[in-house]
Amino acid sequence: MMELLPKPTSYLYTYASREEEASLCQLELRSLFNQSPGRSYFISDLKMAPSRSPFIRERIDILFEGTTLEDIIGQINGLPKIESSYRVVYVKNDELSDPPGLQARRAIEREVGVQIKGEPDLHNPKLLFGIMNIHNGFVFGFYVKSEAVWLQHQQKPYMYSTALSTRVARAVANIAVPIPEGTKAIDPCCGIGTVLIEALSMGIDIIGGDKNPLVTSKARVNIAHFGLEGKVLLQDIRNVMGHYDVAIIDLPYNLCSVITPKEQLEMFQSARKFAQKLVVVTIEPVDSIILEAGFTITDRCEVSKGSFKREVIVCK
Incomplete structure (x- = not known):
């Protein structure tokens, strides 16, 4: 069950804006998070619904961080059994100089997903996890996608x-x-x-x-x-x-x-x-x-x- 899982340590947000709205996007994020974000993602101690902003695309509630994918997998192995059906989503990092292609992303999702004790469901999962490759390694946690309200x-x-x-x-x-x-x-x-x-x-x-x-x-x-x-x-x-x-x-x-x-x-x-x-x-x-x-x-x-x-x- 979700309450048996560790609590998030921080929250990663990805965002994007058109060039003509880039200045507005930065002002909004400064106002919401009291920081000037990077080019496409940032990490904050503040938990906020991604759908609040027209520029935020998704949020990862970070459970684990590691320098390699193997580090993340090792930490996932220590998780208790997940009662809800789940799916792992690879979150793209637009700042990577050599980002993995579609097949490589799907392979990472499978590699991480098989380590989670529970029932995977690719079509209608009750719980989503996100894995993302950032500059100094990987982060893993609960995944929430923005809705364009x-x-x-x-x-x-x-x-x-x-x-x-x-x-x-x-x-x-x-x-x-x-x-x-x-x-x-x-x-x-x-x-x-x-x-x-x-x-x-x-x-x-x-x-x-x-x-x-x-x-x-x-x-x-x-x-x-x-x-x-x-x-x-x-x-x-x-x-x-x-x-x-x-x-x-x-x-x-x-x-x-x-x-x-x-x-x-x-x-x-x-x-x-x-x-x-x-x-x-x-x-x-x-x-x-x-x-x-x-x-x-x-x-x-x-x-x-x-x-x-x-x-x-x-x-x-």
């Missing part, structure tokens, strides 16, 4: 061409709220609710608001469409009451909602009154306005789509 949120009842993609929205929510437990968040200019949906789907305590009754009603419909529950208030950002740990502001930029630098300053000054932390998404330079409102910029990134570029700015 955000892809399910792409088709909403109401959509705007200028809205954030679900991948970017999910990353922004993680940058704003890396630790959901005990954190209260607000999206005071939520539009049709793209960020709200991603945040709510991850269990983040967040409410939305907007001064436009047409978009607040659409945001509520979009949220309900995915079986989520979230509050969306009809209110101007200048009238937000209460205190929040973090606010997310995706600055309006389409032709129907152009705002002046003065209005931007009023938005940030309002946020300063009710939020300790602020994450801004913008296509315009707003550093001086953020600073004038009393915030300090602590981190940032750029995400592009063709010639269209956004900045994500973290402030405290």
Whole structure:
């Protein structure tokens, strides 16, 4: 049984991003894990569901480490019998200069799998193990693959061409709220609710608001469409009451909602009154306005789509 197995010592995550989202990926991982990862994998003491990030591909809960495959096999031999059916997955390391081919990977899976006492099942296993060749040897442990939850949120009842993609929205929510437990968040200019949906789907305590009754009603419909529950208030950002740990502001930029630098300053000054932390998404330079409102910029990134570029700015 799983509870008879040793506890993981640490957690290995693999990740990947497109070039135009590489900066966003790195900011999200810095926010979630408080470290700057390597090129394709990193090891952390923090256990996190891989599906939280649109960039994390899988996680190995490390049970054993060794300099050679034989070291790993020797340690596996000491495991008790596994009551659940299982399968071993070879996790590719994109950083290896001479990675094994498909046949070699399958051979490693078989070689490791036969050492485990239990009932293997290649088609419908209840338990997955992962084996990965890293630069200084091998790691072995429980294997968890990411599920692309955000892809399910792409088709909403109401959509705007200028809205954030679900991948970017999910990353922004993680940058704003890396630790959901005990954190209260607000999206005071939520539009049709793209960020709200991603945040709510991850269990983040967040409410939305907007001064436009047409978009607040659409945001509520979009949220309900995915079986989520979230509050969306009809209110101007200048009238937000209460205190929040973090606010997310995706600055309006389409032709129907152009705002002046003065209005931007009023938005940030309002946020300063009710939020300790602020994450801004913008296509315009707003550093001086953020600073004038009393915030300090602590981190940032750029995400592009063709010639269209956004900045994500973290402030405290």
